[in-house]
Amino acid sequence: MITVLAILSLLFLLSACSALTSGEGSKVLVKTEYGNITKDDLYKEVISSDRGKELIQKMVYMQILEGKYEVSDKEVNQRLDLIKEEAGDKDGYKMYLEKQGFKNENELKNQIKQSIYFFKATTDGVKVTDKQINDYYEQNKDQYIEVKASHILVDKEETAKEIEKELKNGADFAEMAKKQSTDKVSGAEGGDLGYISGSDEMDSTFLAAALKLKKDEVSEPIKTKFGYHIIKVTDRKETPLSKVKNQIKETLLGKDAKPLQEILNKINKEIEVKGDAFKDAFKDVEIQQRQDIPQL
Structure with a gap:
């Protein structure tokens, strides 16, 4: 029994x-x-404020969760690395810390650690098989593919077909993009759009067509709301299942996670409050829809 x-x-x-x-x-x-x-x-002042109530809740819940579950430095660092990767360079990571209100990396790591504890509590007992992980990977393959794409955009299908014919006869794609593409920004760069992946926010028809192409392959004219595109992929990267297996497992575990209120109410039954100061801090709450892991 934990006492406040x-x-x-x-x-x-x-x-x-x-x-x-x-x-x-x-x-x-x-x-x-x-x-x-x-x-x-x-x-x-502490016992009379909402902040005091939040503080004691956090301290008690974390002490109980730390007694029930283990969170390794490796787990914390893996999530930290993902954040750094998404942030990009050092400046991007610094901006992320500032935007999220962290004074330094240690504060971020502490929050990550607390989030993992709550994740383990809400997914305790949930099972995920290798088959489920493999099926998810295959069904969402586009998320794990990245291609370096170029395109030539024109207004009319007839023009696109003429360009397609010239390319098949040996015309240089980059030169054609500079001369013919109505997308003047990418056209000036030979049609280069950089690397794109299934998670990018762009026209779904264009994205689906680009991700299907092999390296150095050129598409037939693809119609979107912007016009007609001829796409060329100059590089293709596919993330293997081994590198994203843990991420997929966490995604599948999260789908069957218990409601956060259910976990907190269960913890509340293990708490003995001495005195009246925080008697209302650990009352059971009504279980509603599943919530995300709290960012304490």
Whole structure:
């Protein structure tokens, strides 16, 4: 049984009470010419605020979860690496930290660790087989394919077919893009669009056609709302299942995760609250739809 009183003592928030009962009075924390702030003042402020309630909830829940589950540095670092990869370079990662309100990387790692604890609690007992992982990978293959694509965009199908014929007869794709493409931005670069993948937000018809092409293969004219495209893939990268197996497993586990309120209500039954200060902090809540893992 976890007691809230024990948790509070770690923060010295109850030292004021023990001092008062021993006749020593409440210890002064800050002195000013207009008055002092004591530990007793601090304690009263904490227990009367919503932030104090949130603080004690976080401390108690995390102590219980840390006793039930294990989270390794490897697990934390794997998620951290994914964040860094998505952020891009050092400047992008720095901007991410600032935008999310983290003072440094250690704060981010602490949040990641807490999120993993809650994820393990909400997915405890959920089973995912290798077949489920393999099936998900095959069904979502486009997410794991990246191609370096170029295109020539024109308004009329007839024009696109003429360009297609010239390319088959040996015309240079980049030169044709510079001369014929109505997309002047990519056209100036020989039609180059850079690397694209299934997760990019772009025309679905164009994306599907590009991802099917092999390296150095040129498509037939592809119609989209922008006109007619002739696409060429100059490089193709496919992420193997071995590299994304753990990510897919977490995705599948998350689909069958228990509602967060259910987990918290179960934890609440393991808590013994001493005194009235936080008696309302661990009341059971109504179970609604599944929520994302809390970012504590």
